[in-house]
Amino acid sequence: MTFWVNILSAGVSNGTALLFATIGELLAERAGVLNLGVEGMMLMGAVAAYATAAATGDPWLGLLVGMLAGGLLSLLHAFVVITLRADQVVSGLSLTFLGTGLSLVLGEGLASVKGVPTIPVFSIPIFAQIPFLGPIFFDSKSALVYIGYLLIPVVWYYVYRTRAGLHLRAIGEYPAAADSLGIDVYLLRYFYVMLGGILAGLAGAALSLSISPGWFSELTTSGYGWIAIGLVIFAQWDPVRAAVGSYLFGSLRRFTLDVQGVQSVFGIGNPFFFDRNLQFFLEMLPYALTIVVLIIGSRAALRKRLGAPAALGLPYVRGERGLV
Amino acid sequence: MAQIAQVTPKPRALRSPFTLKLEPRLTTPRWLPWVTTIGSVIFALLAGAAILAYVGGNPIEAYRHIYQAAFGDLYVFSDTLVKATPLILTSLACLLAFRMRLWNIGAEGQFYLGAWGATLIVESVLPNDASPFLFIPLMLASGFVCGAIWGLIPGILKARFGVNEIITTLMMNYIALLWVAYWVFGPWSERGFQLTPTFPRSAWLARATDFAGVFRPFSGMTVHLGLIFALLAAFGVWYLLNRTRWGYEIRLIGDNPNAAKYAGVNIAMMTILVFMISGGLAGIAGMSEVAGVVHRLQDRISPGYGFTAIIIAWLSKLNPWAVIPVSIVFGGLLIGSREIQPSGLARMLQGILLFMLIGTEVLNRYRIKIERVRA
Numbered sequence: 001m002t003f004w005v006n007i008l009s010a011g012v013s014n015g016t017a018l019l020f021a022t023i024g025e026l027l028a029e030r031a032g033v034l035n036l037g038v039e040g041m042m043l044m045g046a047v048a049a050y051a052t053a054a055a056t057g058d059p060w061l062g063l064l065v066g067m068l069a070g071g072l073l074s075l076l077h078a079f080v081v082i083t084l085r086a087d088q089v090v091s092g093l094s095l096t097f098l099g100t101g102l103s104l105v106l107g108e109g110l111a112s113v114k115g116v117p118t119i120p121v122f123s124i125p126i127f128a129q130i131p132f133l134g135p136i137f138f139d140s141k142s143a144l145v146y147i148g149y150l151l152i153p154v155v156w157y158y159v160y161r162t163r164a165g166l167h168l169r170a171i172g173e174y175p176a177a178a179d180s181l182g183i184d185v186y187l188l189r190y191f192y193v194m195l196g197g198i199l200a201g202l203a204g205a206a207l208s209l210s211i212s213p214g215w216f217s218e219l220t221t222s223g224y225g226w227i228a229i230g231l232v233i234f235a236q237w238d239p240v241r242a243a244v245g246s247y248l249f250g251s252l253r254r255f256t257l258d259v260q261g262v263q264s265v266f267g268i269g270n271p272f273f274f275d276r277n278l279q280f281f282l283e284m285l286p287y288a289l290t291i292v293v294l295i296i297g298s299r300a301a302l303r304k305r306l307g308a309p310a311a312l313g314l315p316y317v318r319g320e321r322g323l324v
Numbered sequence: 325m326a327q328i329a330q331v332t333p334k335p336r337a338l339r340s341p342f343t344l345k346l347e348p349r350l351t352t353p354r355w356l357p358w359v360t361t362i363g364s365v366i367f368a369l370l371a372g373a374a375i376l377a378y379v380g381g382n383p384i385e386a387y388r389h390i391y392q393a394a395f396g397d398l399y400v401f402s403d404t405l406v407k408a409t410p411l412i413l414t415s416l417a418c419l420l421a422f423r424m425r426l427w428n429i430g431a432e433g434q435f436y437l438g439a440w441g442a443t444l445i446v447e448s449v450l451p452n453d454a455s456p457f458l459f460i461p462l463m464l465a466s467g468f469v470c471g472a473i474w475g476l477i478p479g480i481l482k483a484r485f486g487v488n489e490i491i492t493t494l495m496m497n498y499i500a501l502l503w504v505a506y507w508v509f510g511p512w513s514e515r516g517f518q519l520t521p522t523f524p525r526s527a528w529l530a531r532a533t534d535f536a537g538v539f540r541p542f543s544g545m546t547v548h549l550g551l552i553f554a555l556l557a558a559f560g561v562w563y564l565l566n567r568t569r570w571g572y573e574i575r576l577i578g579d580n581p582n583a584a585k586y587a588g589v590n591i592a593m594m595t596i597l598v599f600m601i602s603g604g605l606a607g608i609a610g611m612s613e614v615a616g617v618v619h620r621l622q623d624r625i626s627p628g629y630g631f632t633a634i635i636i637a638w639l640s641k642l643n644p645w646a647v648i649p650v651s652i653v654f655g656g657l658l659i660g661s662r663e664i665q666p667s668g669l670a671r672m673l674q675g676i677l678l679f680m681l682i683g684t685e686v687l688n689r690y691r692i693k694i695e696r697v698r699a
Contacts, residue, residue: 080679102375280509284503298486
């Protein structure tokens with residue numbers, strides 16, 4: 001029992017970074033803009049946050065600078081795809097290149113910095129006592145994890161129950177109709193791409209300042225940004241499903257470590273315990289499962305004929321014949 | 325048509341007095357794409373210099389060093405060609421897929437599988453004293469097939485279930501790296517080191533230096549047979565795209581998928597086919613790298629060839645011949661920036677360059693006008 005509690009508890013912590021990145025990408029895609037630069041923005045967020053925290057000793061300031069770095073980088077993508085109407089796939093890919101390269105240059109020598117403060121960890125007094133759920137969700141978690149809990153219902157309510165959320169969905173589904181009602185499609189798309197960038201920056205900062213503190217060049221994110229993009233499709237652009245997916249993928253990372261410490265499963269010798277080289281197959285799991293999750297998501301989208309915002313990936317040009 | 329009530333935009337503090345207006349060009353002047361491409365390269369170098377100066381480096385010294393170390397004399401140029409070889413092959417892999425608007429970002433993983441497939445022949449199929457005329461063709465075939473299988477998986481998923489190929493190919497990259505790591509750490513490890521034993525000489529691709537007896541100046545040059553494979557592949561891709569029915573269909577799907585569908589092109593079949601050939605080309609790159617340069621399989625044999633290839637394919641404007649010179653330039657960048665700190669410099673330059681390229685693409689398609697907003 002404690003085996004699973006440990007895994008799920010670590011999963012909630014690990015998954016918080018995925019959660020921020022996934023929610024950010026979800027909002028940008030809801031607005032009709034695909035941003036494949038999540039990995040790059042996360043790395044920039046991670047390096048900016050860690051460098052700031054190292055220089056000032058204030059992790060919260062670091063968090064803020066990390067968010068800013070992600071947001072600024074995303075503006076580049078926004079300008080290129082919204083104003084210049086370039087291909088969103090290519091622009092997003094270049095954003096990942098740029099973010100990765102830039103973060104490596106800026107993070108030079110940062111790996112050896114010691115004693116960088118991290119985001120404080122605390123427990124919620126009464127909730128932490130709840131059997132099973134308490135240790136998983138409320139026992140000595142980073143403050144960011146609790147912020148993540150708040151983010152899920154807020155984003156859900158915003159997207160489905162507010163006027164601004166309605167506008168968000170409108171510009172992603174049928175921008176021409178939204179435009180004719182006086183909604184500023186361009187401005188809002190800029191806003192949501194930047195919001196996505198800020199959240200990706202926050203995700204990166206959460207990694208370098210809280211979840212696995214430190215700067216380990218590209219290994220800081222090790223593909224989390226891409227997993228987040230896969231999760232958005234799996235979640236069918238729904239914030240609650242995105243949260244579930246994030247926490248499960250977070251758990252998977254801990255599972256691959258813990259399972260190697262178990263000597264036998266149901267009385268059978270555990271091969272991962274006896275052959276250390278099999279760990280590479282365990283490490284493949286998150287990536288392989290992302291593919292599986294994508295297949296599930298894509299099949300659901302095909303079957304239900306819904307899912308992706310209709311205008312996702314298409315530039316909006318006022319007065320030009322678009323979709324429908 | 326009835327007049328619809330006019331919506332007057334509310335004056336907003338945020339609105340700037342100028343707007344950017346894009347007017348589609350009817351014709352693009354022939355010189356314009358060249359000017360924007362060269363302009364992008366220059367801008368990327370300048371921006372890179374600014375960032376380098378900001379973090380305390382000396383940009384002029386760094387660029388001079390890169391140039392000297394990559395193109396300074398014939399011998400370093402030979403090293404540059406060695407780096408250009410896998411770049412040409414992986415770029416052709418990307419180019420072929422991109423031409424059909426299939427985003428195969430997985431050349432890196434297909435490269436690793438190709439290297440693994442070539443090693444499989446040496447480790448498990450042929451005896452060590454087999455003839456090179458047996459080794460090289462079999463390794464080539466095995467590298468191609470393994471790369472093609474790695475491309476086939478996302479290809480089928482895309483064609484059959486409509487799964488986004490960008491993410492699947494990327495995930496396959498991570499899996500390929502771990503797959504190779506398993507073999508070099510485990511079954512093929514040489515005395516517990518993270519590499520396989522060195523291949524027998526007959527499994528090496530011929531190098532220029534092997535012919536020093538015939539032609540003296542070749543002595544010490546490491547450029548190998550893989551370069552010939554790469555040049556042949558460039559011809560092959562050009563021929564496939566421009567002189568065959570499949571190539572015509574690939575270009576048709578890339579330019580207008582709906583028109584292709586109505587014309588009766590089997591898009592699902594072409595998707596799978598292109599993914600296989602694309603993966604196979606990247607697989608040959610991996611084979612050429614283990615058989616021509618490293619002479620063994622080890623962890624992390626690629627410094628990101630498969631990712632640089634994406635930029636090269638784009639920079640070449642999807643022209644197979646242009647891939648060759650562009651790959652040589654990028655090979656030079658790889659060689660030249662080896663000893664340069666910070667180590668991310670080459671990656672950062674590539675990122676800026678790619679961004680500039682897609683940004684300036686717009687100049688080729690549209691006329692940009694800045695207009696004053698009328699009140």
